[in-house]
Amino acid sequence: MTDPIADMLTQVKNAAHRGRATLVIPHSRIKQEIAEILAKAGYLAAVSQKGKRVKKYLELELAMKGGVARVSDVKRISKPGKRVYFGVSEIRPVREGRGLAVFSTPKGLLSDRDARKEKVGGELLFQIW
Numbered sequence: 001m002t003d004p005i006a007d008m009l010t011q012v013k014n015a016a017h018r019g020r021a022t023l024v025i026p027h028s029r030i031k032q033e034i035a036e037i038l039a040k041a042g043y044l045a046a047v048s049q050k051g052k053r054v055k056k057y058l059e060l061e062l063a064m065k066g067g068v069a070r071v072s073d074v075k076r077i078s079k080p081g082k083r084v085y086f087g088v089s090e091i092r093p094v095r096e097g098r099g100l101a102v103f104s105t106p107k108g109l110l111s112d113r114d115a116r117k118e119k120v121g122g123e124l125l126f127q128i129w
Contacts, residue, residue: 078125102124
């Protein structure tokens with residue numbers, strides 16, 4: 001697999017469209033950080049790490065509102081073949097503030113709101129709404 005982040009996001013989007021409440025994905029540190037950001041923003045209800053050593057995985061519970069998942073779509077911006085960077089002054093709200101962008105910054109992974117608050121730019125990984 002060349003892009004595990006895109007694979008994770010696709011699985012989240014597909015689970016939301018299928019109406020599934022939970023999904024299981026292989027564990028990595030960056031996936032766990034992304035999942036925690038999504039949980040903080042309200043797109044995931046719960047994130048739990050299961051398993052031991054090599055067989056670790058993440059169990060994600062999608063946040064539902066009226067029986068429908070809060071995730072409607074995800075767009076991967078920066079890809080392994082084409083990296084996309086933004087300065088702090090170029091960071092704009094996603095979908096007029098109804099979405100979320102996740103940046104990889106020198107201060108770690110941050111949402112667009114947190115990146116503006118910390119006054120730091122970085123690589124735009126994806127947008128979700």
